[in-house]
Amino acid sequence: MTYEELMQKAIEVSKNSYSPYSKFAVGACVLAESGAVYQGCNFENGSIGLSICAERNAIGSAIANGEKRIKAIAIYSPNQDKCFPCGACRQVIHEFCETDEGFDVIVKDGDNIKVYTLAALLPESFTL
Secondary structure (H helix, E strand, C coil): CCHHHHHHHHHHHHCCCECCCCCCCCEEEEEECCCCEEEEECECCCCHHHCECHHHHHHHHHHHCCCCCEEEEEEECCCCCCCCCCHHHHHHHHHHECCCCCCEEEEEECCEEEEEEHHHHCCCCCCC
């Protein structure tokens, strides 16, 4: 699957976002090591701390389907270009990727996509 196709799936799933409080819809699409893809969108709760980010939702879907390693993630929001994962999502991504240097985070920048390594977005990540 190409990164453009991953982004298209992130765009599609962002339409399912449940974000009545922030009005900030996000969609994510994870490429697993197996080649399978998993989508997720953010969903909010009146108790804001119970809200779930699109990235963690997509990764959770991959895990629920038996995946243990992910290779890339595309993230999209209609609210802003270059929608990067929050710190919590960066740490969760780190847990399930083989290497931070080899993991790609794909974001939309206007009509283009940009690719960043997780190492660039989460330097000196926490590891047990």
